Amino acid sequence: MHTSFTHPDLPARSVLDALAAAGFEMGAPSVVTRVVIDTFDGRLHDAGLRLEQHAGAVDELVLSGPVGAPAAHLAWSKPAPSLGHHLPPGPFRERVASRSQERALLPLLTLTTHTRVVSRRDRRGKATVAVVVHDRPTLAEHLAELPTWVAEVVGVAGHDDAFAGAIARLSMLGLVAAEGDMVGVVAGAAGVSLKGRTSSPTVPLAPSDDALLAYRAVLANLAHTIDDNLPGTVADTDPEFLHELRVAVRRTRSVLNQAKGVLPDDVREHFAAAFGHLGTVTSPARDLDVYVLGWSAMVAPLQLPDPRVLDRVRKEIERRRNSAYVTLAKELSGPTCRGTLDAWRAWLADPAVEPASPRPIGPVMARRIAKAQAVVLAHGRAITPASPPEALHDLRKDAKKLRYLLECFGGLLPTKPRKAFVSQLKALQDNLGDHQDAEVQLAELRTLAHDLHKRAKADTDALLAMGRLSDLLDRRRQKERDAFVDRFASYDTKANRAALAALLADAEAV
Amino acid sequence: MKVAATYSIKGGVGKTSTAVNLAFEAARGGARVLVWDLDPQGAATFLFRVRPKVRGGSRGLVGVGGELAPHVRGSDLSPVHVVPADFSLRHLDLHLEGTAQPTARLAALLDPLREHYDLALLDCPPSISLASESVFGAADALLVPVVPATLAARTLTQLVDFLDDQVDAPIVLPILSMVDRRRRMHKELVESLAADWPELLSTAIPAAAVIERMGLERAPVGVTAPTSPATRAYRSLWAEVAARLWTSS
Secondary structure, three states: EEEEEEEEOOOHHHHHHHHHHHHEEEOOOOEEEEEEEOOOOOHHHHHHEEEEEEEOOHHHHHHHOOOOOOOOEEOOOOOOOOOOHOOOHHHHHHHHHHHHHHOEEEEEEEEEEEEEEEEEOOOOEEEEEEEEEEEEEOOOOOOOOOEEEEEEEEOOOOOOHHHHHHHHHHHHHHEEEEEHHHHHHHHHOOOOOOOOOOOOOOOOOOOOOOOHHHHHHHHHHHHHHHHHHHHHHHHOOOHHHHHHHHHHHHHHHHHHHHEEEOHHHHHHHHHHHHHHHHHHHHHHHHHHHHHOOOHHHHHHOOOOOOHHHHHHHHHHHHHHHHHHHHHHHHHHHHHHHHHHHHHHHHHHHHOOOOOOOOEEEHHHHHHHHHHHHHHHHHHHOOOOOOOOHHHHHHHHHHHHHHHHHHOOOOHHHHHHHHHHHHHHHHHHHHHHHHHHHHHHHHHEEEEEHHHHHOOOOOOOHHHHHHHHHHHHHHHHHHHHHHHHHHHHHOOOOOHHHHHHHHHHHHHOOO | OOOEEEEEOOOOOOOHHHHHHHHHHHHEEEEOEEEOOOOOOHHHHHHOOOOOOOOOOHHHHHHOOOOOOHOOOOOOOOOEEEEEEOOHHHHHHHHHHOOOOHHHHHHHHHOOOOOOOOEEEEOOOOOOOOOHHHHHHHOOOOEEOOOOOOHHHHHHHHHHHHHHOOOOOOOEEEEEEEOOOHHHHHHHHHHHHHHHHOOOOOEEEEOOOOHHHHHHHHHHHHOOOOOOHHHHHHHHHHHHHHHOOOOOO
8 A cells, every 4th residue: 555645845844744743653764775676678567566676774675566465575785686596595586586587687767865754553552554755856867857755655454544544644734646656756757667678769859840950869869779778788788788779770770771861971871881880790699699588488399308408509509699799799899889889979969960951851751751661562562482581581671671760750650550550560570570580590500500510519319409490490480481471461451551641641741 | 475384282382483583584585474373362463563353253264255355464564464363263163164175264265365475474373173274274384393392292293193194284394492502401302303303494493581572572583682693593494494485496
């Protein structure tokens, strides 16, 4: 039971005084720092849990949720664990690690408050309700305007009357009830998501905005995402950092390639090539990440009598993946990549960059999206059962280009129909992506089998199992290939084409 | 949720102090704990400062249509909740008897709360009865305090013999309780118990004034004497119990 209150004008002191006058017992003041921790993709949040590290009067990890259950507290004064499996054995670890699995636990938000707990007790001396007053909240690395204080009423099971009484007392002071607990209220005010580390490629735009300025806003947002994910990639903290970085790099490249006539040619060509290089150097590590992350699911259908048969193969893939990361870290910290990113940031921040002849972004983008769609349709329609796998791979790239424009410049388009159209496109992309993943993994597995055989590092059982795995991947690849016809037909419908035309109409009309 | 019961056929061996202090240590170690006081004396209820009142009496608690959730009370140790006892629990056997499956009744009552707690600790009265059998049906482990006295091992043998005939019986974890190592007889009995009972947990709970004072302080020793040998013993005991209950973690 939690209800929060705040007020823009009343000081926190007035709440404390009112509660003290009503017989509440005043606790000692303390400065508490809370760090909200989750995996990159918010797995704990998705499971209805929130993990926080508290430092102050009590040093502990607190795991709250599901609704109605008491929060779990684990005495903890060390730095936060980087993996769920690093927690001590017991139910706390079981609940965290079963959700976070192999993903790193990352700080999402750091919040400091001057906290005071006031409680009402019954005649046995037991607390029946507590009001936690969090004064002067500050968020690390955020300058957003926050509530000056938040008071949380925390109920005690079996004492509903005391809970209702405390709420009534605070309501009488004219306080404003706020949704969620203190962390939720402050995060909401600061616009910080507690659903993991999310970054959106979409920036607010209007169709009448100047095209060059709009492109620069989109590209600056992507540059911010690259910067955000670079340290985690270099440190190999979690595979999602590299994934997010690569997506931002691809989006940047795609936007640059669609910027002809808007960005100066020399800038566009130079950076498109530089980001192309950045994409290339990050590929091997990502391909091997996909392999490692999907390994268990991939080998499960083999139903091997002894799964250890493939241990050496798995370890070899992991070794290659780790080695690829070492190479990647050197590349990303080297002069070429650093030079690219430094020069890119400098150009994006250069106030002297101005449009030669201003023109609105709306019609420019509507035409480019329509053209990207035309390319997807033409290439997709040209694919036959006899087409080589590269044709599907090329179509996948075309679909990505379209998707990136729809997302990066999504601020120009109405949200709901845009998302509906993107979900149709995504269904096609999923098919093409699964086909491509199977192709890449099949090729990697064949190379690996040859290498291990040549170096006498795989016994007969392992080679046989790799053969079965290869067969499995080949069948998966074929299955996706067979599914392509229907998947593309579902995308290439009259209704879907009309939906995109309607989506672009307003932007085009400026 | 794992279910453990502090249980002994014998009285005055430290069941309640074990339940209350283990609940505190389990909570400190990251577990959400529900202490269910099944003893009509309500000693655990008293130590947690919870009002000794069972709405509807033992019939309302365990009888047909009964639910556990409305009886749950918070304590001053935030992740420890308590289902209190009162004197009506002297009729527990009678009201269990009236249900369709009395020996599965306590497990059925705990079942809806499985997602809310990691550990349910059942503090049992000293007896062997229908309620005890229902406890055996619900529990993953019986934590059996054994005092270093000549007849103590006998009641443990009686319990183990009884459970030998049960299907899905809980594991029995004997715990040395009220040990005074300055006394030669205690030392000798501890050694012989350890030799006879390999399941005996290695932590021995000392006979200590801080434990006796729990009735005055109405709080676990971890709160009133956090650095005392008794607190260290309960912390170590919880580590052993947790390792046995969460072996897969």
